[in-house]
Amino acid sequence: MIGKNITKFRTAKGLTLSELAERAKISKSYLSNIERGINKNPSINILEKTAAVLDVDLNLLLSDTQLDSEVLDQEVLGIANELKDMGIEKGTIQEYKALIEFIKWKNEDRENK
Secondary structure, three states: OHHHHHHHHHHHOOOOHHHHHHHHOOOHHHHHHHHOOOOOOOOHHHHHHHHHHHOOOHHHHHOOOOOHHHHHHHHHHHHHHHHHHOOOOHHHHHHHHHHHHHHHHHHHHHHOO
16 A cells, blocks of 8 residues: 555656655665565655655555545646746736647647648
């Protein structure tokens, strides 16, 4: 369960096993063993480091519920934070949405030709 959750969040973040291990300062083989369910009882310290790098609540790593919605929520929050970091304010998001819709329409138009 814990290993599968880590794998889901890691892949949702676009991180390789090596990248996560390096950023969390844990060995790649240990992390691999956790993800594959060989080590089913990692220390709380390891889980806290992993959760911090993945930017998820520790409870989500320990949860045995379906994580698809939680992963999606984390991805949406990540995108929102990126927009904020870029200086895009809440009020201007509609303008960007219109631009994205135009780009999608233009690409669909090209594909249909």
